[in-house]
Amino acid sequence: MFSDTLPVHVFQFCPRCGSANFIATGDRSKKCKECDFHYFFNTSAAAAGLIFNDEGKLLFTRRAIEPHFGMLDLPGGFIEPMETAEQAIAREIKEELGVGVKNLSYWCSFPNEYPFSGFSVFTLDLIFKVELETIEGLKAMDDISGFEFYHPHEIDVEKIPSYSIQQVIKKLIQDEQNS
Incomplete structure (x- = not known):
C-alpha cells in the first residue's frame, strides 16, 4: 500500500554500528556489510475490541491522533512486550x-499496514x-476524541482507513446475513 514507507526503504543505517552499508536482502530484511547484523522487519501485534450495546450496535471510536485523525476506528492498540493480547x-x-x-x-484476525x-x-x-463491566459512564480518553454506536451495515467501509477494520466490518455483516 505505502511502498515508499516500507521499512526496508526507510531504514538506511545499521542500528547496531550505524553503517550506511545496510543492504536489503529481501522485501522485509536488511543486513549490514560491516558488522553482519541481520534484521527482519516482522509483523507487530495489535488488539481491537468489538463492543455491542443492548441495541446490537457496535462501538466505534474517533481517532484523536494521526494517522487518520478524526476517523472511525475500533478501541484497541498495540500489544506491549510481554503482554498477552487479552491483557x-x-x-x-x-x-x-x-x-x-x-x-x-x-473472534478473528486480519493483517494491516499502519502508516x-x-x-x-x-x-x-x-x-x-x-463485554464491559458497564457500558454506563464511558468517556473518551487517551488517543480517542469520542465514540459512537452504529450497526455494522450502517458504516461505509470505504471511509474506514484501516484495512483490517474494514475486513472486520465486512465479516460482521457477512456473519449477520448468514445467521
Missing part, C-alpha cells in the same frame, strides 16, 4: 474508555468480542 485489549479499553472488561473472547511517522508498521490485528 492488551483490556488495558486499551480502560485507557480509551475508562471502563473495565468483564469477559472477552477471541506511522513516515514508516509502515505491518500488524496482525487480533479481534476480540468484549
Whole structure:
C-alpha cells in the first residue's frame, strides 16, 4: 500500500554500528556489510475490541491522533512486550474508555499496514468480542476524541482507513446475513 514507507526503504543505517552499508536482502530484511547484523522487519501485534450495546450496535471510536485523525476506528492498540493480547485489549479499553472488561473472547484476525511517522508498521490485528463491566459512564480518553454506536451495515467501509477494520466490518455483516 505505502511502498515508499516500507521499512526496508526507510531504514538506511545499521542500528547496531550505524553503517550506511545496510543492504536489503529481501522485501522485509536488511543486513549490514560491516558488522553482519541481520534484521527482519516482522509483523507487530495489535488488539481491537468489538463492543455491542443492548441495541446490537457496535462501538466505534474517533481517532484523536494521526494517522487518520478524526476517523472511525475500533478501541484497541498495540500489544506491549510481554503482554498477552487479552491483557492488551483490556488495558486499551480502560485507557480509551475508562471502563473495565468483564469477559472477552477471541473472534478473528486480519493483517494491516499502519502508516506511522513516515514508516509502515505491518500488524496482525487480533479481534476480540468484549463485554464491559458497564457500558454506563464511558468517556473518551487517551488517543480517542469520542465514540459512537452504529450497526455494522450502517458504516461505509470505504471511509474506514484501516484495512483490517474494514475486513472486520465486512465479516460482521457477512456473519449477520448468514445467521
